[in-house]
Amino acid sequence: MSKSKAYVSSVGMTPIADHWDYSILDLAVQAARGALKGSTIKKPDQIIVGNMFSAVGAKQEHLGAMVATALGLTGTPAYKVEAACSSGGTAFNVGYNLVRSGAIDSALVVGVEKMRDLEPEDISAALAMAESAEYTQFVGATFAALNGLLARYYMEQMDVSRDELSSIPVIDHANAVTAEHAQFRKAITPEVVGRSAMIADPLRLFDCAPVGDGAAAVLLVNDNAASGSRRRMAEVLEGRIATNDFSLYEREDMLDFKSTRLAFKKAMEQAGLAPSKLSMVELHDAFSVVGALSLEAMGFSKRGHGSKDAKAGKYSRGSDLPINTFGGLKARGHPVGATGVYQIAEAYLQLTDRAGKNQVEGAEYAVTQNVGGVDTTAAVHVFGRAA
């Protein structure tokens, strides 16, 4: 790999909401225009769309070329990258590798998902495609059910209480109150989580990321494209994808989030950064238990202590390592194929002092962790302030 550096030079995003008035293309274009507006680059070398299930959510494939045409960029190479709920982070990783290696000089990465046009049971079926159709789906396990089983096992094995499990959703909601693009901007208490409707025992409504529509876009550039000042850019120090055994039932240790562990370890090693240097983490907490196990896989908490540490205040705003500074998947929202790009846009806002009321003072380094399936694929990226 050549020595060029890679930067996120600008970002755009839509609020996450029930966007009845916008199509999947409308959302993607709004976010993309936002990212292009903030940059001197009006014609990126490639357009890479991260999306999981437009085929069922919008009866649409071929989003890459569709977005290119809608942006007036006909001719530009464009395609979609899919890795279930880690589609956004994975699309970014492809762009990052292409830009950093000098294969191309710039890439517009757009994450988008339109979930709300589906009936609830069809959303469940769509999400279940992250796991095996021939085994897991066939026996009737929804994606929430798998995470429910995992949560039950985690709580029993690690002696985790209901209130401890509730602590990550509570942090998310607290952070989302001042986040303009967040889906649910209301603080909650552990009691609210613990008394909310049961979804998949022991997971309750407030343990689970909501359904919503949204798009986020980031412009990736290398030194060839990044003319002038980099002061208002975030540098991509490293990024890795890794995979775990595909289905939960195939794993020796369900509580070891191996793909997150591998991707984080390699990314930090390559970045040459000690975890203690990190100022913040954008975490893939599609379910409260997934957030806890992710914190453990990255080594921020000891095994079994992810939720416990969160309850003790280790990851709250004002702590040394705040998580999900704009609300995370639970409160900012989780339009699945877009989520990974929202996380990266949020890290960019923090590292360029654009985070407004959600600013982490003096944020120097950030990690984003985006997961597909139950930690089946993980895309982990490390960012710093551009020199």
Added chain:
Amino acid sequence: MSKSKAYVSSVGMTPIADHWDYSILDLAVQAARGALKGSTIKKPDQIIVGNMFSAVGAKQEHLGAMVATALGLTGTPAYKVEAACSSGGTAFNVGYNLVRSGAIDSALVVGVEKMRDLEPEDISAALAMAESAEYTQFVGATFAALNGLLARYYMEQMDVSRDELSSIPVIDHANAVTAEHAQFRKAITPEVVGRSAMIADPLRLFDCAPVGDGAAAVLLVNDNAASGSRRRMAEVLEGRIATNDFSLYEREDMLDFKSTRLAFKKAMEQAGLAPSKLSMVELHDAFSVVGALSLEAMGFSKRGHGSKDAKAGKYSRGSDLPINTFGGLKARGHPVGATGVYQIAEAYLQLTDRAGKNQVEGAEYAVTQNVGGVDTTAAVHVFGRAA
């Protein structure tokens, strides 16, 4: 971009057929194992799956991680690339750029599609996702209907006869007779095409690529990974993706296959190769008219002369520029997301003298052209014998 070269070091493929006994995963794994078996590399740096509509064809997404686990390669970065019917060629292009630039040293690219598990009307709906859901699909135009309109316009504007239009399918079927992986290994005459059942006037059954299941895989390596002799490899000289205005109705000139034209021009220029040097072309003839317009967009035939030249023998076996040496989309078959990888595997077989009865004697340079939508996305790659 660094100076490393990229090679296809081995390939694997399944026959294209109605594979009732195999799942989409089975097919992908068979092809992938074939490619890995032929190589000293047992653990590629990445696995990239080209696929268009597994979400509707197999109720399955997240194919990347699924294939990685099934191959015993858990941990390996893996994801899916989608660009409608050009998904295979586009997945290869991503891998090529990553490997050539040195971002990674090897990539296993697997194209796969399972179409036959769907009812015919659902296959039509799935293919229609290559075009706009909100406009084209809504007014009821199937993908075949769009190509029918295009064929009518082409025949009238360019004074193309029924027999001339039939000439590319006739070449395809002649070449497929001796191709072991081809779906239809039977020679046909122009009369057979012209009398076959009407599909979308003026296109008849034998103008249209068939429905089938299949998977093809190629292993991409650069100089770091390609230890020892390269004698039995094909070098990837260049590869480009380009896009056209998304929908047919948006274009100033429907008969100008702009994405193919741009991708081919840039790829050949970057490869430094004159078109006259080419020994063969693997052409995306999903419909006879698409084959003709593709030959014109790449400049092999003058405007309006693609089918006419084919009828005159310009592209037959034994000519200076044979097309579709294993039967093309019409007779080898067209499992949509896999097709681009089949084409590349076929170019590899020719350039390494492994094409058996279909060998083009002394083949030195080959082009593959893979299209998504009606030339909405094109992925064009140029190959040569490895030095």
